[in-house]
Amino acid sequence: MAGSDAKAWAAVATPERRRARRRAAWRRRRVVLLLMSPWIVGFSVFFGYPLVMNLYLSFTHYDLLSAPRWIGLANYKFMFSKDPQVWTAIKNTLWVICIMVPLQVLFAFGIALLLARARSGAGVFRTIFYLPALAPPVAATLGFVFILNPGTGPVNVILGHLGIQGPLWFQDPSWSKPALTMLALWGIGNTMVIFLAAVLDVPRTLYESAQLDGAGAFKRLIYVTLPSISPVIMFSAVYGVILGLQYFTQAYVAAGVAAGQASQAADVTSVNLGYPKDSTLFYPVLLYQHGFNDFQMGYASAIAMVLLVVSFAFTLVIVINSRRWVHGGTR
Incomplete structure (x- = not known):
């Protein structure tokens, strides 16, 4: 019971x-x-x-003044078939991704290696190389446009004293993107600090073992340093690609100021996006032009959606392929 x-x-x-x-x-x-x-x-x-x-x-016609009107895929069809500026903007943005971003990563890594080997004054040099990263992008761009002024800028003045004909820099379509690249390399302080921390964190025992095996400085760099900091390299690449796809402020300011210098006008920024000759018309600049200059907000939204998809695709490709070369990555 x-x-x-x-x-x-x-x-x-x-x-x-x-x-x-x-x-x-x-x-x-x-x-x-x-x-x-x-x-x-x-x-x-x-x-x-x-x-x-x-x-x-992105599926509507919207001009900020009237209600959105559904038009389906018309914005996307126009973007890829009838807007010639889109392919110019894509080409310029690919230039940033394929040239500017790798140069930034290499330059930051090289500076970090030099600072890691510095015996005296390392703190001073670190401060000097990091300070440009604290400059606001607009102020830094204005400074570079002044320094690289083809007529009165100190760079061309010095080149002239050396008997060298200086380029037109931001006034020349062939030199505008290299000038922006110089600006980007000048401000690599944040990436440099990350690389410096990664390089200093590599165990000294690995270098000593490699040296005992007869590895020289170059082989220690290839077989010890690079594999040890490969996750940081991947992070810098992903971060750089994302920022490169959103490259706007420096190009916008440089084009406006350079166009003003060329025409001596008081305010020509709004009509000179991409100056000179669309060489600085990057994808986000094109988005801004259609959205806020032309009030084609529906079309600008379609451009923004494509940018989101492309950013995700670039990041996914880098992360997936990183499994082959990132030391200690997931398999």
């Missing part, structure tokens, strides 16, 4: 225990949601809703 009574009480008590466990689980979930609510609200307001709204607007 006692055993049957215990089983009966257990059968009666089991549903109550299950309900109690469910209530406890819901309380934990509510606490987690409450703690996460600031992030959820921020993500929804500043990312989720704008993304969904941008996707919707």
Whole structure:
């Protein structure tokens, strides 16, 4: 009798225990949601809703003055078949991704190697190389446009004293992107600091073992330093590609100021995007032109969606291929 009574009480008590466990689980979930609510609200307001709204607007004709009108895929068809500036912007942006970003990574890595080997004054040199990264992009671009002024800039003046005919820099389509690349290399302080921390973190025992095996400085760099900091190289590449796809401020300011210097006009920025001859018309600049100069916000939204997809694709390709060369990566 006692055993049957215990089983009966257990059968009666089991549903109550299950309900109690469910209530406890819901309380934990509510606490987690409450703690996460600031992030959820921020993500929804500043990312989720704008993304969904941008996707919707990309299928509409919208000029900011009237209600959006649904036109389907017309914006995307026009982008890839009838807008000649799109391919110019893509070509210029690929120039940034394929030339500017690799040069930035190589230059930052080289400076980090030199600073890691510095015996005296390392702190001073680190400060000197990092300070340009603190300059606001607009101020830095204005400074470079002044320094590289083809007529009165100090660079061309010095080249003239040396008997060298200086280029036109931001006034020449062939030199505008190299000039922007020089500006980008000048401001690699953030990437340099990351590389410097990674290089200094490589265990000295690895270098000593390689040296005992007869490896010279170059082989130690190839077989010890690079594999050890390969995750940092991947991060710098991904970060650089994302920033390169969003390259806007320096190109916008340089084109406007250089066009003003050429025409001696007071304000010609709004009509000289991409100056000279669309050589600085990068993809985000094209987006800005259609969205805020031409008030074609639906078409600009389509351009922005393509930029989002391309950024994700570039990042995915780099991450997937990194498994082959990132030391200690997932397989």
